Amino acid sequence: AQTVTQSQPEMSVQEAETVTLSCTYDTSESDYYLFWYKQPPSRQMILVIRQEAYKQQNATENRFSVNFQKAAKSFSLKISDSQLGDAAMYFCASSGMDSSYKLIFGSGTRLLVRP
């Protein structure tokens, strides 16, 4: 079974600064996918960034990048030049080769952005 752990219930960052959100996972599968999702208050869950486990290169999407350490089963999210609109719950998720394609989520990290 897959598990996903986010050990930071809440993080705070100054606007324009950089913050890193931590995520560790456990899986027995050799191939899997990892995701970071953002859930703004009372709004829809949206994808931030995706990483395929067989790709060694870390994924990047504009101000968002990941540090994927496969051996350590670590998948952290770095947000650069933080903006007020980045304030939200961030969820790390994994998906294996199960044909249901279901996502297993961590407990989330609430990100506060200070103006």
Add this chain to the structure above:
Amino acid sequence: EADIYQTPRYLVIGTGKKITLECSQTMGHDKMYWYQQDPGMELHLIHYSYGVNSTEKGDLSSESTVSRIRTEHFPLTLESARPSHTSQYLCASRYTKNTEAFFGQGTRLTVV
């Protein structure tokens, strides 16, 4: 914006009532999911579907039931609502294993 819709967005209902939460997607995705989320907390998978006429229970036990008669429609039903069912319910769909899951806006259910 994803083409997956949930209704109602908010629902306050009395104990013992039967309710159905609607979820529809227009993307033609076979895989659909229901997650339960308490405010500010993690998402727990309660039901999923591989496609039409397929339903499976998720990792978190739930008294709710689901059906999948059409690809685009995946409603969740509670036969007799109780205060312990108060939560947010999120519907999602996914196309392939290497693409993202798309989420609806959620239904916030309060049972009084």
